[in-house]
Amino acid sequence: MNPTMIPIPSAWILYLSAVLFVIGAIGVLLRRNGISIFLALELMLNSANLAFASFAFRFAGASATAAHALNGQIFIFFIIAVAAAEAAVGLALFIAMYRRKETIDVDRFNILRW
Amino acid sequence: MPTQADLFAVAPELILIAGAGVLLLIDAFAPKLRQISSELTLLTAAGAAWALLALPHPGAAWSGMMRSDTLSVLVSLCLLVAVFLCSWMAGPYLRRANKETGEFYALLIFATTGAMFMASSIDLLPLFLGLELLSVALYVLNAFFKDVDVSLEAGLKYFIVGAFAAAFTAYGIALLYGATGTTNIEVMGRTLGGGAAVSPVLIAGFAMVAGGMAFKLALFPFHAWAPDVYQGSPTPVTAFLSVVPKAAALIVLLRFAIAFDLLHMGHSWVWAAGIVAVGSQTLGNIVAIVQRDIKRMLAYSGIAHMGYAMVGVIVAGTAGSSAVLVYIAAYTVMNIGAFAVISLMSENEAEPHLITDLAGQGWSRPLAALALSISMFSLAGVPPFAGFAAKFFIFRSAVNQGLIWLAVLGVINSLISAFYYLRVVYILYMKPLPRRVPDFLRSRAIGAVAGVSAALVVLIGLYPTWVFSAARTAAKLLVR
Numbered sequence: 366m367n368p369t370m371i372p373i374p375s376a377w378i379l380y381l382s383a384v385l386f387v388i389g390a391i392g393v394l395l396r397r398n399g400i401s402i403f404l405a406l407e408l409m410l411n412s413a414n415l416a417f418a419s420f421a422f423r424f425a426g427a428s429a430t431a432a433h434a435l436n437g438q439i440f441i442f443f444i445i446a447v448a449a450a451e452a453a454v455g456l457a458l459f460i461a462m463y464r465r466k467e468t469i470d471v472d473r474f475n476i477l478r479w
Numbered sequence: 480m481p482t483q484a485d486l487f488a489v490a491p492e493l494i495l496i497a498g499a500g501v502l503l504l505i506d507a508f509a510p511k512l513r514q515i516s517s518e519l520t521l522l523t524a525a526g527a528a529w530a531l532l533a534l535p536h537p538g539a540a541w542s543g544m545m546r547s548d549t550l551s552v553l554v555s556l557c558l559l560v561a562v563f564l565c566s567w568m569a570g571p572y573l574r575r576a577n578k579e580t581g582e583f584y585a586l587l588i589f590a591t592t593g594a595m596f597m598a599s600s601i602d603l604l605p606l607f608l609g610l611e612l613l614s615v616a617l618y619v620l621n622a623f624f625k626d627v628d629v630s631l632e633a634g635l636k637y638f639i640v641g642a643f644a645a646a647f648t649a650y651g652i653a654l655l656y657g658a659t660g661t662t663n664i665e666v667m668g669r670t671l672g673g674g675a676a677v678s679p680v681l682i683a684g685f686a687m688v689a690g691g692m693a694f695k696l697a698l699f700p701f702h703a704w705a706p707d708v709y710q711g712s713p714t715p716v717t718a719f720l721s722v723v724p725k726a727a728a729l730i731v732l733l734r735f736a737i738a739f740d741l742l743h744m745g746h747s748w749v750w751a752a753g754i755v756a757v758g759s760q761t762l763g764n765i766v767a768i769v770q771r772d773i774k775r776m777l778a779y780s781g782i783a784h785m786g787y788a789m790v791g792v793i794v795a796g797t798a799g800s801s802a803v804l805v806y807i808a809a810y811t812v813m814n815i816g817a818f819a820v821i822s823l824m825s826e827n828e829a830e831p832h833l834i835t836d837l838a839g840q841g842w843s844r845p846l847a848a849l850a851l852s853i854s855m856f857s858l859a860g861v862p863p864f865a866g867f868a869a870k871f872f873i874f875r876s877a878v879n880q881g882l883i884w885l886a887v888l889g890v891i892n893s894l895i896s897a898f899y900y901l902r903v904v905y906i907l908y909m910k911p912l913p914r915r916v917p918d919f920l921r922s923r924a925i926g927a928v929a930g931v932s933a934a935l936v937v938l939i940g941l942y943p944t945w946v947f948s949a950a951r952t953a954a955k956l957l958v959r
Contacts, residue, residue, distance in 0.1 A: 379657070393643050410645070410649055416657065417653045419657075424660055437653070439604070440652070451611070451642055451645070454638065458618065458638055471635065471639070474631075
């Protein structure tokens, strides 16, 4: 069959979102640079968006479940807005850190330990 | 089509948001009025409490996305008491550091609004937005003293951990949606009750959402952030942080436990949640013993307390839910009481708050020391204080449900915890004043907060049935 005619299975999109989520989680745990951690966090939130989209795509495909599609699609917009709010606060915190420490290496912040 | 009933359902939240807006405007356009920010916050919280108690509660509102009933009233009332007491004690604390601005109070109010949304949502969309409103406001509040290293560090740590947990929650919600086609917890529960197969996607989704909530509750093994964040944050924020997100997250877990009927769904939930609960209690209590900083000690104590509350979530049903509600009420007042005295007995926000600095204060600051002692006795679960009643209801519900091992391990843990709580009382009264007496803050307002909290602790401890009967009415609505 001609590959241009076969739609991408929604499961593939879901797998992609899972892979992105895991990459993001590993990034948060292993990276020490503030901006890298921040990018990894954004990757995690956006992989959730992709998962919502893939499920909504699947629900929209069948007439019995087509009404469910909207629930997930709406959620995506709210997550985008929330991610923006988190970005504003997170970057402000990293700027405040840079002003005091001249670095955004999170390992430099380890006073609270004894 | 939204109706007037929908507006009534969110009236307290609307009043809070309006109050916060006024505070921000004053900050920007009328800086001379800044000194009444604290009073304005108290007025806003009182207004929201009035709306909560006086306006009718329509039950389901906003097309079934939220629920405004006795349960949401009870939890919201605890949250409002918390924000009232925290902003009251924040005034003198901020003034000493010359940091009093309206935005501090506005952020406190926004965080409370988020927690109230979380507690009254049955759809995961407003619940997630409430969670983020609460968290984002708290990131800023933790780092409010941005020229103090420990405060900034607390803010950064809470931000990274909190955003990580929020991403887990969001992905978990996506999986729950994929498995059931809805984001409404009650509709999900009805689908499952209708005999739909439990798919691995659903289990993974629930595990991720529950993990996100466990981060907020600082349950073992998601507790690592708590001691650092508690210690570094300004003390009024620590008091807020130790109570408000936890109350909201407990209600969310309860809603899931009841809608999904987790107790009867299989042994794996009881075992997994039971290990988390007992693990939190044991780890919290044992590590708290070796702490020298009282804020860190209370962080570990908070980990242990959420472990006890988790027992009530596992039991669920009317008995478990009402026990958790009583626990939230008791924990709110006793924890805020303790932190009020700690904010009083500190020299500045950058130094550690050593327990040994309290030596001899029992005789030189008798009233504050008495309030701290009452909080400590209550946290240890000594009758006749609120903490005893709360633990009693939790463990009784576990025994009645046949989960005797959870009750026994919980009681053993409470006995261990008595050691480090009572050591604080011992140091207050039995140790002599040090040669260099620390230069502690003197403030009527903070003293009043400590006094009010201590009075509430004693009141709930002496008449637990008042709270319990209200909690029971609320729990019946939840279970129905």
